[in-house]
Amino acid sequence: MKKLRVGVIGLGMGRGHIKGYQMHPQAEVVAIADLSTDALKKVGDEFSIPGRYTDPQKMLDKEGLDVVSVVTPNKFHKPLTLAAFKAGCHVLCEKPMAMNAKEAREMLAASRRMRKRLMINFSYRFTEQAWALKKEVDQGILGDVYFGRTVWHRRRGVPKMGGWFGQKALAGGGPLIDLGVHRLDLALWLMGYPKPEWVMGGVYDPIASSIAKASGLKYDVEDLASAFIRFKNGATLVVEASWASNTKENETMETTLCGTRAGLTHRNIGGKYEYEAEIYMERNGAQYDMKLHPPVPAAKPSMYNLIDAIVNKTPHIATGEEGVLVMELLDAIYLSAASGKPVKIK
Numbered sequence: 544m545k546k547l548r549v550g551v552i553g554l555g556m557g558r559g560h561i562k563g564y565q566m567h568p569q570a571e572v573v574a575i576a577d578l579s580t581d582a583l584k585k586v587g588d589e590f591s592i593p594g595r596y597t598d599p600q601k602m603l604d605k606e607g608l609d610v611v612s613v614v615t616p617n618k619f620h621k622p623l624t625l626a627a628f629k630a631g632c633h634v635l636c637e638k639p640m641a642m643n644a645k646e647a648r649e650m651l652a653a654s655r656r657m658r659k660r661l662m663i664n665f666s667y668r669f670t671e672q673a674w675a676l677k678k679e680v681d682q683g684i685l686g687d688v689y690f691g692r693t694v695w696h697r698r699r700g701v702p703k704m705g706g707w708f709g710q711k712a713l714a715g716g717g718p719l720i721d722l723g724v725h726r727l728d729l730a731l732w733l734m735g736y737p738k739p740e741w742v743m744g745g746v747y748d749p750i751a752s753s754i755a756k757a758s759g760l761k762y763d764v765e766d767l768a769s770a771f772i773r774f775k776n777g778a779t780l781v782v783e784a785s786w787a788s789n790t791k792e793n794e795t796m797e798t799t800l801c802g803t804r805a806g807l808t809h810r811n812i813g814g815k816y817e818y819e820a821e822i823y824m825e826r827n828g829a830q831y832d833m834k835l836h837p838p839v840p841a842a843k844p845s846m847y848n849l850i851d852a853i854v855n856k857t858p859h860i861a862t863g864e865e866g867v868l869v870m871e872l873l874d875a876i877y878l879s880a881a882s883g884k885p886v887k888i889k
C-alpha cells in the first residue's frame with residue numbers, strides 16, 4: 544500500500560494537522576517546515592518526523608511530497624500554497640484561505656491550472672454534531688432555510704496579544720477573519736452555500752486596541768464585527784464575531800438556522816470546545832426538541848477526509864470555491880463597515 548507523502552508548514556496549529564494525517568493509514572508525514580528551529584526540534588521529535596526545514600521551499604524541492612498543509616500566519620497562505628502547487632502537491636490550507644478574495648481567487652485559479660486539490664480547513668464542520676446535523680439537513684428536515692444567526696463571541700480572548708493575529712498586515716483582519724470565518728462557513732455549509740447578494744457590516748475596536756496600547760503592543764484590527772447578509776433566494780443571515788466584548792460568557796459559539804419545517808442549533812457547551820446539536824419542530828400541534836446524544840456518527844478531521852478523497856478519487860469537501868466565496872463575503876463586510884453602505888456581491 545503506497546502511502547502519500549505529506550509535509551506540514553507552520554507548527555502551531557500544524558501539530559493538529561500532523562495528528563489528523565497520522566490517523567489515516569495511507570498518509571505519512573515525512574517532513575515539516577517552520578522558521579523556528581526550536582519548533583522543528585520539538586514537533587519533529589514528538590512525532591518522529593525525519594525531514595525538518597527552516598525554508599519551506601527547500602522542503603518542497605527535496606521531499607517529493609504529495610500533500611502539503613499550509614498552517615502559517617495568514618499572510619503566507621497564498622505564496623506557500625502557490626509554491627506547493629508548483630511542486631506538484633495537493634494543498635490543505637488553513638482558514639482564512641487568504642488575506643482577501645483577490646488572493647483567494649489566485650489560489651483557486653492555480654489549483655485548477657495545476658489540477659491539484661485545494662481544501663480549506665473549515666474545521667468546525669468536522670465535529671460529530673455538525674456532521675450529524677448536515678446529514679439531517681441534506682435529507683430535507685429543515686425545509687427551506689430563510690433565516691440564520693451564526694456567532695462566535697469572546698468576552699476577553701485576543702489570541703497571543705501583540706502577535707501576528709492582531710496585525711492587519713499579517714492577518715488581514717481581526718476576529719471576523721479569524722473566528723467569524725468558521726461560523727460563517729458552518730452556516731453556509733448547512734444552508735447549502737446559497738448565492739449571496741447584499742452585505743451590510745460594521746466593525747469596532749473599543750476594547751482590545753486600548754488594552755494593547757496601554758501595554759505598548761501592536762494591534763490594528765477590529766475586536767468585534769457584525770454583519771447582515773441577504774442571499775439571492777431571499778434568505779438572510781446575521782454574522783457576529785468578537786475577541787473582546789462586554790458580554791456574560793467567556794466564549795460563545797452558536798449557529799441557529801430557521802427553516803420552513805424545522806430549525807436547528809449547533810453551539811458550544813459551558814464556554815468550552817465541546818458542542819451540542821438540536822433540531823426544533825412542530826408536529827400535530829406540539830413543539831418538539833430533538834437533541835443529539837452520544838454516541839454520534841464519528842467525524843474524522845479534515846486531514847483524514849482529504850487523504851481519503853485523494854486515495855478514493857472522490858471529491859473532497861471544504862473546497863477552494865467555498866473558500867473564495869467566504870473571502871468575498873468577508874471582504875464585503877469590511878468594505879461595508881468602512882464605507883457605511885451596503886455592498887453588492889457580483
Ligand SMILES: NC(=O)c1ccc[n+]([C@@H]2O[C@H](COP(=O)([O-])OP(=O)(O)OC[C@H]3O[C@@H](n4cnc5c(N)ncnc54)[C@H](O)[C@@H]3O)[C@@H](O)[C@H]2O)c1
Binds near residue numbers: 555614637638
Ligand atoms: N482551523 C482551526 O481551528 C485553527 C486553529 C488555530 C489556528 N488556525 C489557523 O492556522 C494558522 C496558523 O495559526 P497558529 O495559531 O498555528 O499560529 P502560531 O503563531 O501559533 O504558529 C504559526 C507557526 O508558523 C511559523 N511560521 C511563520 N511564518 C512562517 C513561514 N513563512 N514559513 C514557515 N513557518 C512560518 C511560526 O514560526 C509558527 O511556529 C492561521 O492561519 C490560523 O488562522 C486554524
